[in-house]
Amino acid sequence: MAIIVKKPAPLTFWxxxxxxxxxxxxxxxxRHMIKTLAGGGVTIRYPEQHKRVPNNYRxxxxxxxxxxxxxxCVACEMCSTVCPANAITVHAEEDENPEIEKRAAFxxxxxxxxxxxxxxxEVCPRDAIHLTKNYxxxxxxxxxxxxxxxxxxxxxxxxxxxEAKENKDR
Amino acid sequence: MPKITIDGIECEVADxxxxxxxxxxxGIHIPHFCYHPAxxxxxxxxxxxIELDPIPKLQTACSTFVKDGMVIRTNTEKVIKxxxxxxxxxxxxxxxxxxxxxxxxxxxxxxxxxxxxxxxxRFEEQKRTYSRDIPVGExxxxxxxxxxHCTRCIRFFREIVQxxxxxxxxxxxxxxxxPLEQDGRRLDTNYSxxxxxxxxxxxxxxxxxRFKTRPWNLANTESVCPLCSTGCxxxxxxxxxxxxxxxxxxxxxxxxxxxxxxxxIDFGYAHSETRIAGPRVKGADADWKTALxxxxxxxxxxxxxxxxxxxxxxxxxEEALLVKKLAAALGCSAASLPAPGVDPLEMxxxxxxxxxxxxxxxxxxxxxxxxxxxxxxxxxGGAIKTLLLINPFNKQxxxxxxxxRDAVAKIPNLVVLDxxxxxxxxxxxxVLPGAVWAEKNGTFTNYKGLVQRINQAFAPAGKAxxxxxxxxxxxxxxxxxxxxxxxxxxxxxxxxxxxxxxxQIKKDIEALQKAAAEAEKA
Ligand code: SF4
Ligand code: SF4
Ligand code: SF4
Ligand code: SF4
Ligand code: FES
Numbered sequence: 001m002a003i004i005v006k007k008p009a010p011l012t013f014w015x016x017x018x019x020x021x022x023x024x025x026x027x028x029x030x031r032h033m034i035k036t037l038a039g040g041g042v043t044i045r046y047p048e049q050h051k052r053v054p055n056n057y058r059x060x061x062x063x064x065x066x067x068x069x070x071x072x073c074v075a076c077e078m079c080s081t082v083c084p085a086n087a088i089t090v091h092a093e094e095d096e097n098p099e100i101e102k103r104a105a106f107x108x109x110x111x112x113x114x115x116x117x118x119x120x121x122e123v124c125p126r127d128a129i130h131l132t133k134n135y136x137x138x139x140x141x142x143x144x145x146x147x148x149x150x151x152x153x154x155x156x157x158x159x160x161x162x163e164a165k166e167n168k169d170r
Numbered sequence: 171m172p173k174i175t176i177d178g179i180e181c182e183v184a185d186x187x188x189x190x191x192x193x194x195x196x197g198i199h200i201p202h203f204c205y206h207p208a209x210x211x212x213x214x215x216x217x218x219x220i221e222l223d224p225i226p227k228l229q230t231a232c233s234t235f236v237k238d239g240m241v242i243r244t245n246t247e248k249v250i251k252x253x254x255x256x257x258x259x260x261x262x263x264x265x266x267x268x269x270x271x272x273x274x275x276x277x278x279x280x281x282x283x284x285x286x287x288x289x290x291x292r293f294e295e296q297k298r299t300y301s302r303d304i305p306v307g308e309x310x311x312x313x314x315x316x317x318x319h320c321t322r323c324i325r326f327f328r329e330i331v332q333x334x335x336x337x338x339x340x341x342x343x344x345x346x347x348x349p350l351e352q353d354g355r356r357l358d359t360n361y362s363x364x365x366x367x368x369x370x371x372x373x374x375x376x377x378x379x380r381f382k383t384r385p386w387n388l389a390n391t392e393s394v395c396p397l398c399s400t401g402c403x404x405x406x407x408x409x410x411x412x413x414x415x416x417x418x419x420x421x422x423x424x425x426x427x428x429x430x431x432x433x434x435i436d437f438g439y440a441h442s443e444t445r446i447a448g449p450r451v452k453g454a455d456a457d458w459k460t461a462l463x464x465x466x467x468x469x470x471x472x473x474x475x476x477x478x479x480x481x482x483x484x485x486x487x488e489e490a491l492l493v494k495k496l497a498a499a500l501g502c503s504a505a506s507l508p509a510p511g512v513d514p515l516e517m518x519x520x521x522x523x524x525x526x527x528x529x530x531x532x533x534x535x536x537x538x539x540x541x542x543x544x545x546x547x548x549x550x551g552g553a554i555k556t557l558l559l560i561n562p563f564n565k566q567x568x569x570x571x572x573x574x575r576d577a578v579a580k581i582p583n584l585v586v587l588d589x590x591x592x593x594x595x596x597x598x599x600x601v602l603p604g605a606v607w608a609e610k611n612g613t614f615t616n617y618k619g620l621v622q623r624i625n626q627a628f629a630p631a632g633k634a635x636x637x638x639x640x641x642x643x644x645x646x647x648x649x650x651x652x653x654x655x656x657x658x659x660x661x662x663x664x665x666x667x668x669x670x671x672x673x674q675i676k677k678d679i680e681a682l683q684k685a686a687a688e689a690e691k692a
Contacts, residue, residue: 076269077384092381098302101313102270102381125269 050165057133058116061109062159063152064128071153072128075104079120079129087113088120104149111137111145134158172238177245189231189242190218200244201253201282203260203370204320205232208427209329215260215320217282219252220244228252250286257287263297263343264371265315272311273372275385279318280371298343306349307357309431310365310374314346317373323347326368330428331359332520347373360519363434364427367417378435379415388414391627394614395433396484396607399514399526401616402429406608411628413437413608424616430523439563439606441631444591446603448633458635465600466647468556468583474501476555478548481506481539482564483528485637486612486624487668488660490530490537492641492652493560499650505542506534507570514617515679524617528566529607533615536671537664541570549574549581556583558644560637561604563590587640603634610636611657618679619672 014020032042044051065071075092093105120129132155139145147155171182176193183192190200191207203215211233218231223241228248243249261283268274300314324336324347335357339348349357366376388407395402395416402425405417416437418429449461456464469477477500481493497504514532516525534540548554550573557578562568571578571594578584579597586598589606609630613621630636638657645652654660 074269075381076274077387078269081384081386094381100270101267 050162052166053133053135055133057135058118058121058131059135060111060132060137060155060158061114061120061147061152062130062132062156063107063149064130064156065153070100071103071149072126073104073107073124073149074100074102074126074128075107076102076125078123078125082119082123083114084117084119085113085115087111087115107149107152109147109152111147112142132156132159134162136162172236172240174236174238174240174242176242183236185236187236189220189229189234189236189240192236193231193242193244198244200231201286202232203278203282203318204322206322206325206368206427209322209325212321212325215318216256217253217260217286219249219256221246221249253286254288257283258291258293260318261287261291262293263315264318265297265299267316271313271316271372272375272380273316273369277372278370300346304349305351306374307362309358309362309377309435311377311380312347312349312374314373316371317347318371319345319347320370321347322368322370323365323374326365327357327359330364330521331361333359335359360430360432360523361428361521363431364418364429366434367427376415376434382414383409389627390417391608391625392419393608393624393627394529394616394622395429396529396614396624397433397436397527398518398524399528399531399617400425400522400524401529401614401620401622402433402522403622404429404433406627408608408627411631413440413627423620424622425522428522430521432523437608439590440608442590445589445631446591446595446601446634448603450598450601452599458633461600461602462640462643462647465558465585465602466644468585468599469496469500469558469644469648472555472583476553477502478545478554478556479504479558480545480560480567481534482561482567483526483531483534484561484564484607485530485534486610486657487530487533487537487615487621487664488612488654488657489560489637489641490534490539491654491660491664492638492645493539494537495650495652496558496641496645496648499645499648503542503545504539505545506531506539507541507546507567512566515682526566526617528564529614529616532617532619532671532675533613533621533668536615536619536667546570546574550577552577552580554581556585557581558585558587559594559598560587561589562586562592562594563588568592587637589634602640603630603632604637604640605630605634609634610638612638613661613668615668615671617675619668619675621668621672 063071063073075090077090080088080090087110089108090104091106092102095101095103118131121131171185173182174192176196176198179196181196183195190202190205193200200218202218204212205218213230213233216230219228220231221243222229222234268280274280302313306312327336328334335350336347337350339346363376365374388409390405390407393404393406395404403419403421405419406413407415407417416434418425418427420427449456449458451461451464479493479497479502481504483506493504512526514526518525562571579593584598585600586595587602587604588595589604595601607624608627610624611626613623615621642652654663
């Protein structure tokens with residue numbers, strides 16, 4: 001099959017001398033410089049300051065539970081199936097309550113593998129996995145990024161801590 | 171041969187087909203739930219509705235048989251609308267709990283709903299539910315809420331298992347498929363596991379597979395069941411070098427649609443704790459080279475008359491060929507032991523199960539490895555000083571060895587090739603860890619001489635190796651010059667022998683059947 005390559009249109013005179021583009025760029029630099037000198041800085045002094053991230057920001061996961069603390073996840077393996085990074089491992093077990101029937105015996109997300117696409121949240125039929133806006137979970141070892149059920153059910157708390165920080169900084 | 175027209179395609183189909191099967195022959199799929207080619211017709215689910223000229227009302231394809239000149243339409247607006255309505259009806263009381271349901275991913279209800287349903291329901295009332303406490307035996311799990319009342323289970327137990335253990339209870343909306351557990355009728359028949367595939371939704375699922383994994387995570391390898399001489403065709407469903415379940419593979423010449431529950435559930439030995447971890451020489455761990463050299467050395471030391479090879483009938487035809495060649499190189503005899511009173515043709519029940527609990531008795535016979543009654547005497551008399559014992563874990567060989575257990579364990583140069591530990595492997599001078607059937611390539615010859623291929627699902631566990639490779643190394647170590655280096659070469663070498671046996675057995679079976687028919691007449 002032949003591939004048709006479209007040649008870009010030839011540059012006009014003004015484009016060829018580059019000056020307008022350079023002036024435009026310089027102008028932007030000047031604008032930021034003046035803004036910074038005047039005190040309205042664009043740099044955030046992280047980690048002393050926190051940027052307010054939108055609520056649909058996608059970072060560390062959380063696994064919501066029911067009011068009685070029972071995990072919502074029923075180990076249907078939708079998330080592990082859809083995950084493009086193969087970051088999720090789920091094993092199921094029988095729940096004592098026949099009405100619930102099935103629950104996760106083992107659930108683990110490798111946050112180093114995760115690309116934060118949010119597919120797991122989107123696909124979950126039981127609303128049992130969310131991505132929070134908490135992006136602050138670095139550690140210095142790989143195991144620290146393996147989030148099991150025990151940690152994932154508690155990461156929700158971190159979000160309110162983060163929000164408190166955001167509010168403090170503004 | 172009636173000429174019919176389906177969706178504008180003219181075709182000629184075999185006599186006596188119903189419209190579902192006739193459409194199948196030209197690649198048109200008519201959705202259905204209650205129809206199954208092995209079971210009687212009930213026309214219960216109404217999913218298979220089609221238009222049949224010139225009848226004004228829709229007809230059920232499962233109970234309509236082809237006649238010359240029939241004009242059938244499966245994709246008109248009327249049919250599509252009817253299917254949508256039926257799907258909505260079927261899902262009225264269905265809990266739609268696919269996330270918890272074990273059937274999801276291989277569910278007819280799910281698939282047909284996706285393809286032919288409408289994605290919404292107008293039903294707002296309370297769905298009816300049932301108690302989940304009614305026991306249905308050791309093998310199945312019953313969740314009656316999901317049942318769509320196709321009655322396949324009732325018909326299966328009545329017509330195929332011939333043990334009427336399921337029935338309707340209550341009426342209309344509250345109809346429940348209920349197991350009968352009186353008069354010795356139980357759901358734990360030898361064939362109950364087949365409901366796992368047969369039930370079109372998640373109402374009856376397999377306890378053994380429950381919640382282990384999702385079906386789409388599994389790789390499916392075509393193989394043959396090694397547990398009896400019937401040789402049912404199966405899929406080995408596996409993941410990460412572990413078998414998760416066994417499913418039947420349709421073969422109308424052997425097992426039709428079914429397998430027995432032993433074949434379905436008894437694969438634990440492939441992953442058991444007692445798998446032989448690695449080669450051993452005199453009880454101490456050794457590497458493969460040492461073990462093979464030592465074994466080959468032992469086999470050559472005591473001279474032909476004091477050496478023997480004893481092989482279970484779980485060996486593939488190709489391995490059996492190597493056993494024969496090894497025996498020829500050593501000048502000794504290769505045999506199996508006569509299992510007490512086992513005829514490969516003898517049935518253990520009315521459907522599939524046979525008394526011969528080894529996969530390849532007939533194949534070994536074709537290659538001349540036959541039971542040697544004299545061998546037992548020689549073993550107990552201590553005349554054998556070197557024995558290559560292949561797969562004594564096999565139940566049949568174990569039973570045959572029962573009488574000479576101590577004598578065999580005392581043989582000084584005992585070389586055991588097996589996948590699981592036995593008393594023999596513990597006493598052996600050299601232990602060579604072999605493969606289970608799921609880890610092998612090769613062929614088995616079933617009771618009627620049919621040669622069937624088994625495929626390797628995954629590599630042998632741990633340090634184990636394929637029996638074919640081990641036997642090849644042993645034969646080469648013993649000085650045999652062997653041209654067939656792979657199981658395919660080996661198969662090509664023995665194909666004629668195997669075909670000859672098949673023809674022979676066919677004749678034998680026909681003679682037997684004739685005799686039986688005459689005896690009945692008399
Ligand atoms: S988190 Fe949701 S999608 Fe993942 S296994 Fe649990 S219920 Fe299924
Ligand atoms: S956000 Fe995407 S990559 Fe991360 S676990 Fe979920 S599905 Fe996988
Ligand atoms: S039976 Fe099928 S449709 Fe019903 S819950 Fe199970 S998978 Fe879903
Ligand atoms: S339990 Fe399954 S096979 Fe039996 S009637 Fe219900 S849906 Fe059909
Ligand atoms: S398949 Fe025809 S009515 Fe069920």
